[in-house]
Amino acid sequence: MISCDKAATICNKTQYREATFSEVLKLRLHLFICKACSKASKKNKQLTSLCEKAKLYSLSDKEKLEMKEQFKGQA
Amino acid sequence: MTQHTLEPKLWVDNYADYLFNFAVSRVSDGEVAKDLVSETFLAGLKSAKNYKGDAAERTWLIAILKRKVIDHYRKTNSKKGKAEVRMNYSSASDAEGDWLEEQVADPFSMLENSAIENKELGLAIQDCISKLPKKQAQVFTMKTIQGVSTEDICNELDINPSNLWVMIHRARTGLMGCLNKNWF
Numbered sequence: 001m002i003s004c005d006k007a008a009t010i011c012n013k014t015q016y017r018e019a020t021f022s023e024v025l026k027l028r029l030h031l032f033i034c035k036a037c038s039k040a041s042k043k044n045k046q047l048t049s050l051c052e053k054a055k056l057y058s059l060s061d062k063e064k065l066e067m068k069e070q071f072k073g074q075a
Numbered sequence: 076m077t078q079h080t081l082e083p084k085l086w087v088d089n090y091a092d093y094l095f096n097f098a099v100s101r102v103s104d105g106e107v108a109k110d111l112v113s114e115t116f117l118a119g120l121k122s123a124k125n126y127k128g129d130a131a132e133r134t135w136l137i138a139i140l141k142r143k144v145i146d147h148y149r150k151t152n153s154k155k156g157k158a159e160v161r162m163n164y165s166s167a168s169d170a171e172g173d174w175l176e177e178q179v180a181d182p183f184s185m186l187e188n189s190a191i192e193n194k195e196l197g198l199a200i201q202d203c204i205s206k207l208p209k210k211q212a213q214v215f216t217m218k219t220i221q222g223v224s225t226e227d228i229c230n231e232l233d234i235n236p237s238n239l240w241v242m243i244h245r246a247r248t249g250l251m252g253c254l255n256k257n258w259f
Contacts, residue, residue, distance in 0.1 A: 009240050012247065016218065018225060047251055050258075051219055054197035057099050058092045058220045059109065067113050068087050 002026050004037055011041045015048045079128045081135075083120050090133055092216070093201045094140055100194040101144050111147060115140045196258065203253035207246055214239060215246035 002010075010027040013019040019027070031038040059067075094115060098108035118139050126135060204212050214232070217223045218239075229236055 008244060009237075012240055012244050015247075016225075043251055044247060047247060047254070050196060050254070051200060054193055054200050056197055056200060056220045057096055057105070057108075058216050059095050059112075063109065064087050064091055067091065067109075067116065070113055070117075 002030055004030075004034060007031070007034065007037050008040065011037070011044055015044060079131050081119075081123050081126050081132060083116075083123065086116055086119070086132075086136070089205065090136055093133065093198070093205060094136060096197050096201050097137060097140060098144065100197065102147060107147065111140060111143045115143050118143070199254065199258050200250070203250050203257065206253060207249050211242050211246040211249065214242045215250070218243060 007027055007030045010019050010023045014024060014027065027041075031041055091112060094112045095108055098111045099105060102108050102111065115136060119136055122139075130138070204215060207215065214228065217228050218225075223231075225236055225239060228234075229239055232239075234242075
């Protein structure tokens with residue numbers, strides 16, 4: 001049996017598809033018994049799907065650095 | 076009303092991603108959006124003395140960015156001579172029958188709405204990310220948005236995986252709370 005803390009970690013890993021098969025099995029079993037965790041897991045999945053839906057973009061550190069350099073030249 | 080001050084040194088760190096998302100959703104081209112954002116920062120610096128301190132820094136920068144986006148479209152249109160709108164009734168112009176009915180928008184289509192909603196959602200999420208503690212925001216952005224692998228993040232930031240998962244967990248919890256307040 002795993003603790004709720006452990007379950008939360010595995011749940012986060014599954015959001016990035018990084019949990020191992022045995023971890024997923026443990027998580028499933030835990031979610032089956034633990035109401036609070038299954039609720040939290042649902043919320044977590046929802047957040048992942050929101051992030052995917054929003055098609056977020058971000059600038060890499062390198063691009064930001066370039067921007068800063070450019071900025072310094074002017075300032 | 077509180078007085079706001081400008082701190083140009085922190086602009087890139089604090090607002091680059093937010094402005095970039097705003098720009099990308101309007102010009103749908105990463106390179107152009109990047110240029111617009113850096114132009115915005117430069118313009119902001121140049122007219123910093125005109126900043127009255129009524130609006131928050133970010134609002135002020137967004138206002139400049141909006142002008143830059145408009146300028147961008149003006150420029151691309153003038154290159155072609157002038158804005159040209161061409162309409163084809165349908166690609167199969169020789170089709171007979173109910174051609175007018177076919178052009179009517181589908182009242183049950185959710186596509187248009189959800190596109191607009193997704194734009195706003197993107198900005199809402201970005202907003203919430205920027206409210207997180209810096210380290211958490213950084214890890215979350217790298218992991219979720221840039222899709223960097225766990226190993227690479229750990230190497231780059233010099234932390235161990237369990238550290239990373241704890242930070243991800245806190246970031247996700249924080250984000251969820253923030254989105255619950257501002258989005259749902």
